[in-house]
Amino acid sequence: MNPKWWKESVVYQIYPISFMDSNGDGIGDLRGIISKLDYLKDLGVDVIWVCPIYKSPNHDNGYDISDYCDIMAEFGTMEDFDLMLKEIHLRGMKLVMDLVLNHTSHKHPWFLESRRSKDDPKRDFYIWRKGKNGGPPNNWESYFSGSVWEYDEQTDEYYLHLYSKYQPDLNWENPQVVEKLHEMVAWWLKKGVDGFRFDAIAHIVKQKGLPDADNPHRAPTVRAYEMFSNLEDVHTMLQNLYDKVLYFYDIMTVGETSGLGPEQALDYVGDGRRELNMTFQFEHMFLDAASAGSGKWDVVPWSLIELKKIMTNWQTVLHNRGWNANYLCNHDQPRSVSRFGNDMVCRVPSAKMLATFIHTLEGTPYIYQGEEIGMTNVAFDSIDDYRDVETLNYYEEQRMNGVPEEEIMKAIHKKSRDNARTPMQWDGTEHAGFTTGTPWLRVNSNHMEINVVNAVKDPDSIFHYYKKLIALRKQHKVIVYGEYKLLLPEHEEIYAYTRTLENERLLVILNFFGKEPMLELPDEFNPDGIELLISNYEPRKGEDFRKLKLRPYEARVYLQRL
Numbered sequence: 340m341n342p343k344w345w346k347e348s349v350v351y352q353i354y355p356i357s358f359m360d361s362n363g364d365g366i367g368d369l370r371g372i373i374s375k376l377d378y379l380k381d382l383g384v385d386v387i388w389v390c391p392i393y394k395s396p397n398h399d400n401g402y403d404i405s406d407y408c409d410i411m412a413e414f415g416t417m418e419d420f421d422l423m424l425k426e427i428h429l430r431g432m433k434l435v436m437d438l439v440l441n442h443t444s445h446k447h448p449w450f451l452e453s454r455r456s457k458d459d460p461k462r463d464f465y466i467w468r469k470g471k472n473g474g475p476p477n478n479w480e481s482y483f484s485g486s487v488w489e490y491d492e493q494t495d496e497y498y499l500h501l502y503s504k505y506q507p508d509l510n511w512e513n514p515q516v517v518e519k520l521h522e523m524v525a526w527w528l529k530k531g532v533d534g535f536r537f538d539a540i541a542h543i544v545k546q547k548g549l550p551d552a553d554n555p556h557r558a559p560t561v562r563a564y565e566m567f568s569n570l571e572d573v574h575t576m577l578q579n580l581y582d583k584v585l586y587f588y589d590i591m592t593v594g595e596t597s598g599l600g601p602e603q604a605l606d607y608v609g610d611g612r613r614e615l616n617m618t619f620q621f622e623h624m625f626l627d628a629a630s631a632g633s634g635k636w637d638v639v640p641w642s643l644i645e646l647k648k649i650m651t652n653w654q655t656v657l658h659n660r661g662w663n664a665n666y667l668c669n670h671d672q673p674r675s676v677s678r679f680g681n682d683m684v685c686r687v688p689s690a691k692m693l694a695t696f697i698h699t700l701e702g703t704p705y706i707y708q709g710e711e712i713g714m715t716n717v718a719f720d721s722i723d724d725y726r727d728v729e730t731l732n733y734y735e736e737q738r739m740n741g742v743p744e745e746e747i748m749k750a751i752h753k754k755s756r757d758n759a760r761t762p763m764q765w766d767g768t769e770h771a772g773f774t775t776g777t778p779w780l781r782v783n784s785n786h787m788e789i790n791v792v793n794a795v796k797d798p799d800s801i802f803h804y805y806k807k808l809i810a811l812r813k814q815h816k817v818i819v820y821g822e823y824k825l826l827l828p829e830h831e832e833i834y835a836y837t838r839t840l841e842n843e844r845l846l847v848i849l850n851f852f853g854k855e856p857m858l859e860l861p862d863e864f865n866p867d868g869i870e871l872l873i874s875n876y877e878p879r880k881g882e883d884f885r886k887l888k889l890r891p892y893e894a895r896v897y898l899q900r901l
């Protein structure tokens with residue numbers, strides 16, 4: 340079972356620009372975060388992951404870093420950062436930084452130097468190539484639409500950017516780049532941070548020779564992203580980073596690694612690999628997409644059986660060999676209750692059911708800001724109200740392709756990253772208590788009803804349910820370390836499983852939809868010594884838990900001593 344503090348922890352993700360504004364400029368900031376630490380402590384979380392707060396021109400909300408060792412002016416100063424870290428530690432919590440090592444901002448001094456001339460000493464810090472047949476050097480497509488190549492007149496060459504053109508990719512084949520990044524990571528560790536989420540880490544190495552992909556995207560065979568995802572040398576780079584820097588600290592690391600299954604994930608997180616503690620997998624995030632990559636915008640219905648297959652595979656393969664990071668939402672995804680639950684008639688029970696799911700799987704649970712009060716997607720009428728670079732690029736591209744406005748907006752309402760980025764809803768006042776000024780992105784109009792003040796007041800709220808789930812994790816080791824076993828694999832509406840550790844067994848029953856299916860459990864489940872730990876409905880009098888008519892989105896967790 341190999342106990343570790345980061346296995347027993349619950350992580351809360353903060354998207355700083357939207358969390359809390361302390362000075363009325365409409366932009367969340369570090370002082371804002373500090374003012375809400377007591378709220379997070381009360382919720383019970385152990386670790387706070389803060390999305391990038393480094394100096395940045397903000398083309399991708401901080402994921403375009405122009406100085407790794409400075410703080411974004413809009414967010415505050417290094418003194419504010421030091422105070423935030425101190426206040427987090429004072430409350431017994433930990434801080435995980437979000438580090439972008441795959442690329443920098445185009446305003447980073449390294450890139451400014453690199454683009455100056457072909458023989459600049461920093462030229463090789465980035466990936467420059469000559470064009471081919473009057474076009475870009477290869478056919479790879481960017482995550483944010485269009486080619487990964489941007490032409491630069493000054494030296495008549497193209498530079499590579501997997502994300503926006505404001506995010507040139509660093510060249511990890513250059514040892515000087517690697518050394519500089521190591522120094523910087525060590526600098527943050529010496530400051531006392533407790534770990535890192537490594538952004539886009541699967542992509543730091545590209546296929547040698549940068550060959551064309553069979554089909555740049557949506558192809559069933561070699562997709563472009565296989566040219567720059569999870570390649571063997573990524574592991575060499577990570578082991579090097581681990582041995583030289585990370586090894587010396589008791590920290591937590593989680594990598595963002597799209598495009599892999601659990602067997603491949605073991606290469607990152609397998610015990611003894613000396614790489615990362617966990618990775619974020621994406622298989623379940625593509626359940627409702629017509630295809631991977633840019634197929635995310637073509638929304639298709641998702642099936643529970645598929646979800647079970649994916650999660651069961653991760654739970655089983657990683658057990659005793661690695662560790663899972665479990666999540667349903669983050670700053671890049673739609674709101675979980677709108678996507679996998681029901682944000683209309685059953686918002687509260689369905690949000691609680693989804694929380695039960697994430698907190699009772701093996702792995703570390705992640706809560707994305709606002710998820711603990713059941714915040715929902717938004718649907719702004721006009722593209723002018725959207726801010727996300729991915730969304731705006733998609734809109735432009737689709738307009739150029741002649742797709743009707745209405746159709747594009749429909750996809751945006753479902754999948755835009757701004758769904759998760761609207762300001763945190765603290766109260767029912769004009770801008771949801773997020774700012775006294777004008778928020779950088781409009782607040783969701785449902786903040787009058789859905790907000791922290793209401794949630795904290797109501798003992799039956801989603802917030803209090805999360806508190807209870809988090810507290811249970813601290814009381815029962817079986818929730819952290821128990822071995823997962825799927826029940827009723829073919830059931831289309833009920834997701835049920837057990838978790839077993841020594842003589843304790845957890846039984847988790849989740850009704851994923853709004854109907855009322857019958858639950859019938861195998862005989863091995865007898866009522867002897869069974870205890871209901873948590874549920875989102877009152878149990879009915881005289882019921883037999885082995886034969887239950889479940890209510891819409893009902894969730895129950897039982898503990899049994901064997």
Ligand code: GLC
Binds near residue numbers: 402539
């Ligand atoms: C990751 C981040 C995302 C960002 C991208 C480029 O996917 O989560 O927000 O846009 O990397 O840094």
Ligand code: CA
Binds near residue numbers: 367
């Ligand atoms: Ca501010």
